[in-house]
Amino acid sequence: MKTALSALLLIIAMPANAAAIDAFRTGDWAAAVREGRAENDAGGLILAGRAQLSIAGYQTADKERALAQVAAAEADFDKALAREPGNVQAQLQKAVAIAYRAQLTRGISLAKDVRRRFETILAAHPDNSLAWGALGGWHGGAVATVGSFLAGTALGAKKSEMERCYAQALRLSPGLPSTRVFFAITLLDLDPGNATRAAGMLKGLDALPANDGFEALLKRQGLELAAVLARGDAKAAQATARRLKAFSRIA
Template identity: 35%
Template sequence: MPFAPSLCRPIICAVVLSAAPAALAETPRELLTTAAFQTSDKARALSLIGQAISAADRILMTAPNDHEAVLQRAVAIGYRAKLTRSRADARSSLSAFEALAARNPRDAEAQMVIAGWHLDAIDQLGSFIARTVLGAKEQVGEAALGKAVALGGNRAFYSGLAALMRIRADHNDVAGALALAERATNAPAPAPLDQLMKRNAAAILPALRAGNGKAAAAQARKLLPFGKLPE
C-alpha cells in the first residue's frame, strides 16, 4: 500500500554499503552504494535497487541463510520503500532487520539498520505520523543507534554515521554529534565504508566546531543516502 502523496518518505540508512564505482557494481552491496551515494536520478536509483534485489535473490536461491545477501536485500527493500512510498516495503524491511538482530544480538550492522529505519521515518514523517503509519519509535531508534556504536568497535563507519544521524535528528545536539564526528575522524578506516563515513564526518566538523548545528544538519542530510536526489 503506497503512502499518501502528502506524506514524506521514510528512508533506511546505508548501513552496510561500500563506495564502489558504478562500473564495478556487481554485488548487491556495490549496487546499493551507487544508488544511495552516487546517483542523482530517481529512476536510475530504482533500477540499481532492483538489480540489487535480483542479485541477492540469486545468492539466496543456493544459500538461503547467507547473512550478507539477507541484509543487503532488506536494505534494498527499505530503499525502495523510500523512493516508491511503499508502506508494505518499509515494514517488510524492518521485519528482516529485526530477524537478523534476533539471530545475533551483537550484530552491529543489524542494530544500525534498525536505528536508521526508526529515526529516518521520524525525520521524514514527523514522530506522530511515523508512529501511527509505520510504528516507528524514537526511543527504539536511539537505543539501537547506541548499541551499534558500542558493538561496532573502533571503526569510523559506526561513529561517523551516528554523528550524521544525531545532528540531523536534533540540530541542538552539537556536543553529542561533535564527539561522534571527532571519534570517527580519528578512527581506523580499514574498509571503503569506513573511509566514506570518515570523510563525511570530517565534512560536518567545521560547522559543529563553530556551534552551527543547523548548518551541520543541512550538510548531513546531503551526505546520507539519496542526499543527491532532488527534493
C-alpha cells in the same frame, strides 16, 4: 614445474572473489559490480549489490535510474541467497536495498517489511552490530521524515528505539566509522539541537581505520560534518548532514 606449482598454490590461496574485494576496498564501485557479478558466487554477488547501492545512493541524481540500480542490487542479493540461504550479510543487505526502495517510493508496506527483516536478523544474531545500526537508522529516519506522531502510528517507529539500537551497535563495534557517522547524521536530521551529541559521536573519527571503500566514504562524510560542527553553526551542520544522506542528490 616448481614455478607452475607455486602459481597454482597462489591461485588456491586467493579468495574466490579477490577482484571484487579489491575493487570494493578501493571504492571502485563500477569494477566491484562487474567483478562481483562475473565471479557469481555469494560473496562476489553481495559485493556487487553493495557497490550498486553505493552508486544509487551517493552518485545518482535521477529517481528512476536510482530505483533501477536498487532493483539490480536486490537481484544480486537474491542470487546470493539462492546460493547460500543462511548468509546473514546477504539477508541484511537485501533488507537495506528494500529500505532504499521504500525511501524512494515512500512505501509504507515496504518500510514495515524492512523493520521485520532487521528484527528477524537480530533475533537470530543479536551480536550483529550492523543490523542494530540499520534498525536504529530505520527508526530515526522514519521519525525525521514524517515526524514522531505519524512515524509512531503508521510504522511503530520511535526515537527511543533509535537510541537503544544505535547504543547497542556502538557497544558491539565502537570503532566502526559508519555506525558513528550514520548516528551523527540521524541525530542532526532529527534536530539541530543535537549538534553537541553529534560532534561527540564524531570525536576521534580521524583515527579510526576504514576497512573498505564504503567505510572510507562514510569516514570522509563524518570528517566533513565534524568540521562544520566545529564552527558552531548547528543549522549549517543539519543542512550538511541532510546533504550527506543517501539519495540527497534526487530532488
